[in-house]
Each structure stands twice: as structure tokens, then as C-alpha cells.
Amino acid sequence: MNLEKIAARLGFREQSGVFVVNYKGYEVTLTSYKVPGALVGLPMLMFVFNQPLDKSQRKVIAKQSGLKGFVPESVGLIDNAFLSQANFKDQEKLNRYLDQMTEVFQSLGLKTLDYCPYCGQYETDGTRNIKGSIIHVHETCVKNFIDQVETHLETKGQSKEFMVKSLLYAVIGGFIGLIPSIIVLFATGFYSAWLFMIIPFAAFYGFKKGGAQKGSYVMIFIAVISLILAPGFMFYIYYADAMFYEVPFSEYLAVEEIRGYFVRDMIMSVLFTIISLSVAWKSIYKQTHGQIKKDLQALKK
Ligand SMILES: [Zn+2]
Known part of the structure; x- marks a missing residue:
């Protein structure tokens, strides 16, 4: 348009x-x-x-x-x-x-x-096009703000404090994101690949709760956790089924029909995880330092 x-x-x-x-x-x-x-x-x-x-x-x-x-x-x-x-x-x-x-x-x-959003005062002496809107600012305020945020990103932003806790929470969050899939599976006997879409959001929520700095690398963690959990869950469904029938897993998969379903479902789970990651990407990225750096760049003129 x-x-x-x-x-x-x-x-x-x-x-x-x-x-x-x-x-x-x-x-x-x-x-x-x-x-x-x-x-x-x-x-x-x-x-x-x-x-x-x-x-x-x-x-x-x-x-x-x-x-x-x-x-x-x-x-x-x-x-x-x-x-x-x-x-x-x-x-x-x-x-x-x-x-x-x-x-x-x-x-x-x-x-x-x-007014200038950085100091709250009027009589501005400059403007910035911030995300498509013209904002009146003081040049010195923008400069100070950029310095401040950059210093923060360079010092506190690099800190690895709470990282282990955050990663653990992200994994727990991912598992919690799996719960709807498990409930639906038990209630109906079918899985819903759409429900895998909850996983990245839940994992990111967990990461935030852990309190670590949200560098751009958070995206990688979330992607890895999601790509392990959803196909892992799918794998487990088939594995549990084999256990139920007391058949070794390899023999269970030797049945051509079952193998067909297994392959299809594994592909589906990966596919849906990729789709959900692409949907979640922007809203998660927006909360990381990656976005802040991008926003700062726009302020520099
Ligand atoms: Zn100002």
C-alpha cells in the first residue's frame, strides 16, 4: 500500500x-x-x-x-x-x-x-524521527541518554549474573509451556501442534523471571530449548507407546505404518516449532538488548 x-x-x-x-x-x-x-x-x-x-x-x-x-x-x-x-x-x-x-x-x-522525553522540559532544540514519529528533544539530552544506555549495556549488560538461574528457569518455563500439549493429548488422545507455539513464550518468560541480562543471545537459548522440547515430547509419545506394548523401540518403529506416522509427527513438531519461533521472534527480540541497540542507533542521527 x-x-x-x-x-x-x-x-x-x-x-x-x-x-x-x-x-x-x-x-x-x-x-x-x-x-x-x-x-x-x-x-x-x-x-x-x-x-x-x-x-x-x-x-x-x-x-x-x-x-x-x-x-x-x-x-x-x-x-x-x-x-x-x-x-x-x-x-x-x-x-x-x-x-x-x-x-x-x-x-x-x-x-x-x-516536551523532551528525556528531561521533561520544553524549549527543545532538536527533533528525532523515532519509529516514524517526530519527537522534540534537546540535543544534549539525547547525547547523555545514548551515553548512559551504552555505558549500562557495556557494564551491567555484559554481566553474567543470574545466567545459570535464568537458563534453568527458561527450561522450566519451556516444560510448563508443554503442559497444554500434554493435557490435550491425555484428554483427546491427539496432539495439537499449534500448542507447541506456547513453548518459546513460556521459555522466555522463565528466562526473564531468572533475572539475568537479556542479551541478544537469549533468542538462541529460546530457539534451542523449543527445538529440543517439542520434538522431544513427540519422540516420548512414541517411546511411551512402545513401552506400553512392551516392544523394544527399534522393533516398534520397524512397523512400516507406525514409522510413517512417527516420521510425519517428528517433522510436524519441528515445523511448528520453527513457525512458532518466527512468530515469537519479534516480540521476544523487542525485550532484548538487541532491540535497545537498534533503537539507540536510530537516535544517533
Ligand atoms: Zn531534554
């Missing part, structure tokens, strides 16, 4: 290379955004606020606006923004939506970010 065309249709004006509209005191940016799992960018509306959005505020916004697909975002490394789909037929439809949204924002006491 051509962003310029949409901007023209919906009445956005271009300002410093960004499409914006000011609606009832709120600045709305039209931007192309890749949601997790998507191959191409989608036209999205972006709202950036003067304070971080907590869980309850996000809930209220999502509920009262009937938002389909609510994507939280952090601008300047503060969780103060969100994106929503911009599929409006015309400006009238957009305005009706914005009426609804601005009412919700007002009720939550949210305002457009109109």
Missing part, C-alpha cells in the same frame, strides 16, 4: 518527512509498521503520549475504542505509544474514530508528548 496515497485520502499533511494530523490537540502519525509475523509494513496510526501507558490504561484504550490489533510501542525507550490499523475508507471515517479515541485519551489524562 502506498502511504502517500493513504495520507492524501485521509487528510494527513507531510512534515519533516512524516505524515501527521493534529486532532483535538493530539498528534497522530501515519506510518508504515511491520507487526510481528508480517512480511510487509502495514499503514498504521501512531499515538505518542506524555507518559508511559500502564496495563490498565492500555486495556481501557483497547476496549473503549474497539481496536482491532493494538500494538504497544516504546518511543525513546519509554512505553508511551501505541499503533492501530489505519484502514479507513475516507477522512470522515477516520475522524469518527479519532473522536472516539481522543475522548478515551482525555478520560485517561493522556496528552501528546510535547
Whole structure:
């Protein structure tokens, strides 16, 4: 989709290379955004606020606006923004939506970010295009912020403290992520490969609970744990079946029909794990130092 065309249709004006509209005191940016799992960018509306959005505020916004697909975002490394789909037929439809949204924002006491997000002061002397939105900043604030985060990443970020605990928790998390698959298997006698999708998220949740620094390598751990657990579980189902019939596993697999199912199911479990990893990748990566470094790069100009 051509962003310029949409901007023209919906009445956005271009300002410093960004499409914006000011609606009832709120600045709305039209931007192309890749949601997790998507191959191409989608036209999205972006709202950036003067304070971080907590869980309850996000809930209220999502509920009262009937938002389909609510994507939280952090601008300047503060969780103060969100994106929503911009599929409006015309400006009238957009305005009706914005009426609804601005009412919700007002009720939550949210305002457009109109000061330097790093020091909270006005009279800014620069701007940054942060994730598609123009943000007013002080040049020195940005510089200090970059120095600060970089120092943090170089010192604390390199720390291996809690790493063993985090890895252990990640494995435990992965096993917990397997529980739905086990329950469904026992309840129905069938496995659901879709349920393997829970594993990477559960493993990452466990890792976070462990308290170690989240370097980019976290992604590798999660992938390895998931790729061992899901096919491992599948293998165990067949192994347990052989045990049940008191047949050696190799003999059990010598039966052509069973071998066929076994191979199919092993491939399926690997395939679904790969799919689930590709879905989970972006939302997990977003929480690692990899994303922070990328965000910093964008600030450097
Ligand atoms: Zn500042």
C-alpha cells in the first residue's frame, strides 16, 4: 500500500518527512509498521503520549475504542505509544474514530508528548524521527541518554549474573509451556501442534523471571530449548507407546505404518516449532538488548 496515497485520502499533511494530523490537540502519525509475523509494513496510526501507558490504561484504550490489533510501542525507550490499523475508507471515517479515541485519551489524562522525553522540559532544540514519529528533544539530552544506555549495556549488560538461574528457569518455563500439549493429548488422545507455539513464550518468560541480562543471545537459548522440547515430547509419545506394548523401540518403529506416522509427527513438531519461533521472534527480540541497540542507533542521527 502506498502511504502517500493513504495520507492524501485521509487528510494527513507531510512534515519533516512524516505524515501527521493534529486532532483535538493530539498528534497522530501515519506510518508504515511491520507487526510481528508480517512480511510487509502495514499503514498504521501512531499515538505518542506524555507518559508511559500502564496495563490498565492500555486495556481501557483497547476496549473503549474497539481496536482491532493494538500494538504497544516504546518511543525513546519509554512505553508511551501505541499503533492501530489505519484502514479507513475516507477522512470522515477516520475522524469518527479519532473522536472516539481522543475522548478515551482525555478520560485517561493522556496528552501528546510535547516536551523532551528525556528531561521533561520544553524549549527543545532538536527533533528525532523515532519509529516514524517526530519527537522534540534537546540535543544534549539525547547525547547523555545514548551515553548512559551504552555505558549500562557495556557494564551491567555484559554481566553474567543470574545466567545459570535464568537458563534453568527458561527450561522450566519451556516444560510448563508443554503442559497444554500434554493435557490435550491425555484428554483427546491427539496432539495439537499449534500448542507447541506456547513453548518459546513460556521459555522466555522463565528466562526473564531468572533475572539475568537479556542479551541478544537469549533468542538462541529460546530457539534451542523449543527445538529440543517439542520434538522431544513427540519422540516420548512414541517411546511411551512402545513401552506400553512392551516392544523394544527399534522393533516398534520397524512397523512400516507406525514409522510413517512417527516420521510425519517428528517433522510436524519441528515445523511448528520453527513457525512458532518466527512468530515469537519479534516480540521476544523487542525485550532484548538487541532491540535497545537498534533503537539507540536510530537516535544517533
Ligand atoms: Zn531534554
